Amino acid sequence: MALDDSKKPREFKIVGTRPDRPDGIDKVTGRARFGADMVAPGMLTGRILRSPHAHARIKRIDTSKAESLPGVKAVVTRVDFGAVPDHVADIMDNCMAGEKALYDGHAIAAVAAISPAVARHALKLIEVDYEVLPHVTDVDEAMKPGAPVLHEGRQEETVPKGMSGNVIARAEFGHGDIEAGLKQADRVVERTYRTAATHQGYIEPHACLATMGADGQGDLWVCTQGHYMVRNTCAAILGLEQGQLRVTASEIGGGFGGKTTVFLEPVALMLAKKSGRPVKMVMSRSEVLRATGPTSSTSIDVKIGMTKEGRITAGFAELRYQGGAWPGSPVNMGAMSGFAPYDLENVKTVGWDVVTNRPKAAAYRAPGAPMAAFAIESAIDELAKGFGLDPLAVRLMNGADEGTKSSYGPTYPAIGLKATLEAARKHPHWTAPLGKNQGRGVACGFWFNFGGDTCVSLNITPDGTVTVSEGNPDIGGSRASMTMMAAEELGIPYDQVRTIIADTGSLGQNEVTDGSRVTFAVGLATIEAARAAKREMCRRAAMIWDIDEDAVEWEDGAARPAGPNAGKFPPMTIKEIAAVASNTGGPIAGHHEVTAEGAGVSFATHMVDVEVDPETGATKILRYTVFQDAGKAVHPSYVEGQFQGGAVQGIGWALNEEYIYGEDGILQNAGFLDYRIPVASDLPMIDTVILEIPNPGHPYGVRGVGETSIVPPLAAIANAVSAAAGVRMTQLPMSPPRVLAAIQADG
């Protein structure tokens, strides 16, 4: 069968429309089953005992009283897990403390009991002797020689001798000669910026339900961004064979990167194994805030030189990210991404990965990038404003394009940065008048996007309707986009396809739902699976017509003779071919397995108007517009939704959200009352402009859209607040007291 691979712009019938999502009715009626909604016969309640100290040696744990409490069926500590493979050692340590408690909220022990009340009582009966140790929660403090050290022997060779043991790694990116570039500048801005740790803030707490037999077979129901990752990680920790552990993903109530690792799951399996009963574990909101997520707090030095015409002559940034109690902060992605929107001759970034007595940082939507963009885009704005230049024009003058050597190495193919800037310049928002105490800010953002291991299986039923099985939880409409791409490729109506999220026993390995990869990579695999099924259906038609396979083509949901020479046969629809499949070789399916590459980088420009109350320092967002390249928007409503959601998480990060630690190293705001995420009354509508610069790496041109949208807002809002308040804000969040203090200090 001949597939049309011509380069002419493709006309879509379904892709680009806005059908109802297939999981919609379940989710508006309460039928959809999320992590905590599952039950099993004989189920126990699992609960975790958590450290009340930021840093302490665990000298002794006595669980005997808890074990003898009636109704307690299992108690677990680290001893139960024994030694685990190196690649999961830190994850194990985070799920259940070993020799030391490393942060407030670190898991120490767990129980499974016949009721929540008995489980809670049992936790109180566990005796732990702690030797409290000095702690450190601030990234700059943790880097000082003499700071309390969390781990011995973890420092990598990239770190110069004499630095604190908390400094784990140093990395460097860039090209050119910074000093030479700075000499060509008419002005150099050098500033230090700081951002607070923020949490992903998904509304659904972590939850799972585990069963584990003595035969080594286990089943796990879990809310996660990647059930294959859960399977592989838990199997490694518990010493199981991956094929013996079946993991089923529940509906997922938000993740934003925070559900790309495990916290409860290995513990639940161990409790289930010891008790011989199903064990359900659900975190409270305070456990979520104390012991999962968050992202790094950061401290970033930036030095940028610019000519008076607006050309950036050199860009340098030194980024320090604390990633909580184990190595692995997203500093390198910050260091790689911060200058990525620009075409620079001289650019260099240095990243430092630092550990502190805080929960281990988890991925958070474009991990590491928003903070770097905040620092760099703020400095660029300050330079542009200082020369009286238009900040969009300065970004266009320096903007990266096809052929630009990026700040992190690769040379770009077709990209959409300048399209977003041009769209921003033409938008009525850019020229709308501003009132007193109001300011407008703009900023650009970049994200890499990702592909990765992906499997899709597409089956044609006997009545000719289609089922698609994929392995990535639907976190915001991906069933809809897969259904649309399958229907588009097969040439059949949207409602003739149903997409399901298969368990780990049903498909091969699938990378987690991360890196904005699903619409790109799973979409690509879905299209390829549909093409495989089309080829097979053409082959069946050829067999029935007794003509050559190559003489059959697929169009509008039917096999047809490819031309007048092929013979005269009426088209055979998918339904007609499916109905006789048993006589032509059996059931028809297509599948595709791939390590997807060519994800296609993504850029955005954000524009925001704010009003700052000079009496209180409070900031109100007045107007917000997102301009972003989607490659090809499969379901534009959900693309807009990603733009809007990312912008609003960024608004929270910029204005309100922060992890607040006391001198004692205890998290002081572990609840949604004090860790305040944006609410409806804080916000205006979030306008969106979708640009479509096709990604050459995807059959329909799709780029990931989920993460880029959180990269520019921190800087865009800081630039707007700085303009409104008349003073440059260099620290997040720009909470009312901080803005007021800056206004007053400025006199």
Place this chain on the structure above:
Amino acid sequence: MSRIHVTTKINGDETEFLCEAEATLLDVLRDELGLTGTKEGCGTGDCGACSVTVDGRLVCSCLMLGAEAEGREITTIEGMATGETLHPLQKKFIEMAALQCGICTPGILVAAKSLLERNPDPSEEEVRYWLAGNLCRCTGYDKIIRAVLDTAADMRRAS
């Protein structure tokens, strides 16, 4: 520990249950009665995912005891559609993509329905303040607010 016997009406059905004295209405709905459409996002009345109405009044079911349901009429998300027929808000939320992950959706729908029963013609600001107790982390609220305003307009036209 003795359990409390409660007689109440849930989504129009006479319902009896036994609950611990400290059990919240949310615990009872989810764990005793299997009505898991009502979600727990915080357990402290800050997120609104557990919104239900009690005698027509919008409450966070995590802040009310199960025993307090005695003699009351409770409505949950499971009572919003009539058979196969969705409530106009439910239909509009799907049509306008006013949900992404869907965990906050039941609470927001219950709260929005309660608003429209009181005020069939709310302004954007009134919708934003009414829903300020319902956290959504995915959508940035834009499509939710539009869906509520649009539904209100449709319902006014239909009545």
